[in-house]
Amino acid sequence: METDKLFDEYYEKSLMQGGTGCCPGCGGPMFWRMALETLGPNTILYGDGPCAYCAIRNIKLPTFGLHFSFIADGSTGIVAALAAKGRADITVVSSGGDGATGDISFGKVSAAAERNENMIQICIDNEAYMNTGIQKSGLTPYGAWTTTTPLGKEAPKKSIPMIIAQHAVPYVATVSVAYPRDLKAKIKKAMGIKGFKYIHTVMPCPTGWRFNPAKSVEVVRLGVQTWAWPLWEVENGVLKLTLKPKQKPIEEYLKAQGRFRQLSEDQINFVQSEIDTRRKRLLENEGKNIVI
Numbered sequence: 301m302e303t304d305k306l307f308d309e310y311y312e313k314s315l316m317q318g319g320t321g322c323c324p325g326c327g328g329p330m331f332w333r334m335a336l337e338t339l340g341p342n343t344i345l346y347g348d349g350p351c352a353y354c355a356i357r358n359i360k361l362p363t364f365g366l367h368f369s370f371i372a373d374g375s376t377g378i379v380a381a382l383a384a385k386g387r388a389d390i391t392v393v394s395s396g397g398d399g400a401t402g403d404i405s406f407g408k409v410s411a412a413a414e415r416n417e418n419m420i421q422i423c424i425d426n427e428a429y430m431n432t433g434i435q436k437s438g439l440t441p442y443g444a445w446t447t448t449t450p451l452g453k454e455a456p457k458k459s460i461p462m463i464i465a466q467h468a469v470p471y472v473a474t475v476s477v478a479y480p481r482d483l484k485a486k487i488k489k490a491m492g493i494k495g496f497k498y499i500h501t502v503m504p505c506p507t508g509w510r511f512n513p514a515k516s517v518e519v520v521r522l523g524v525q526t527w528a529w530p531l532w533e534v535e536n537g538v539l540k541l542t543l544k545p546k547q548k549p550i551e552e553y554l555k556a557q558g559r560f561r562q563l564s565e566d567q568i569n570f571v572q573s574e575i576d577t578r579r580k581r582l583l584e585n586e587g588k589n590i591v592i
C-alpha cells in the first residue's frame with residue numbers, strides 16, 4: 301500500500317504517466333523520464349514514430365508525432381512560430397530514431413544545424429529500424445545481426461554526432477541512460493544555449509539486441525565502459541570527454557547481446573582494434589577545437 305502511494309505521488313508530479321507502448325526493458329522510457337525531469341513543463345516535443353517516440357505518447361506536454369522523413373522540419377516551424385509570438389521561455393525538442401536522424405531525415409537535420417535553429421535535436425539510437433522489423437540502419441554497428449544483415453553488418457556505424465559537430469553548432473553531446481547525472485547535466489547545459497544543440501543517446505533495445513530485458517542498464521553501461529559508446533561533448537567546437545572509464549574488453553559488451561553471437565574471434569579482435577584507435581584519437585584531441 302505504501303508503495304502504491306509512492307507511485308501515485310511520483311506520477312502526480314512526473315511529466316510522464318505510468319506505462320508506455322514500449323517493450324519491457326526498453327531504454328526509450330528511461331531516457332525520456334530523465335530528460336523530462338530536466339526539461340520541465342515549458343517544453344514542446346516533436347518527433348518521429350515508434351520506437352523513439354513510443355515512450356512519450358503518454359506525457360503531459362504538447363507533442364507532435366510525424367513520419368521519419370520530417371525530422372527537424374516541423375520543429376523548425378514550431379521554433380519560428382514561437383519566435384513570432386515572442387515566446388523565448390519555451391524549449392523546443394525535436395527527436396528521431398537512428399533511421400530518421402542518420403538516414404531518412406539526415407539532410408533535414410543537417411539543414412537545421414546549418415541554419416543554427418534554436419532547438420535541441422535528440423537522436424534516440426537503438427541501432428536499427430526496430431519498429432518495422434529490425435532492419436539495419438546506417439547506425440547499426442559493424443558485425444550486428446539484423447533481419448537484413450543475417451550474417452552481421454559489414455559496414456561501420458555512421459558517427460552522426462561527430463558529423464553534426466562539423467556543422468559548427470554551439471553544442472553536441474553523447475549520453476547514456478546508464479549515466480543519468482551526465483545525461484541530465486548535458487540536457488541542462490543545452491537548455492541554456494541559444495541555437496542548434498544536438499544530443500545523441502544509444503538506447504538499449506532488448507528485443508532487437510537480443511538480451512534479457514532486466515539487463516538493459518548493465519548492457520549500455522558496458523557500452524560506455526568498453527568505449528564502444530564514449531561520453532563526450534563538443535562546446536563551441538572544443539572536445540571534452542565527460543567520462544574516462546578504465547577500459548573493459550569489448551568482448552564483454554558483444555557477448556552480452558545475441559545480435560553479435562555470430563562474430564568470430566578475428567572479428568572481435570577487429571572491433572577491439574577499431575575502438576582502441578577511436579579512443580586514442582578522442583584522448584589526443586581532448587581540449588582542442590575539432591571543427592575542421
Ligand code: SF4
Binds near residue numbers: 324328430
Ligand atoms: S523494439 Fe526495442 S526500441 Fe522498440 S520499443 Fe521494443 S525495446 Fe524499445
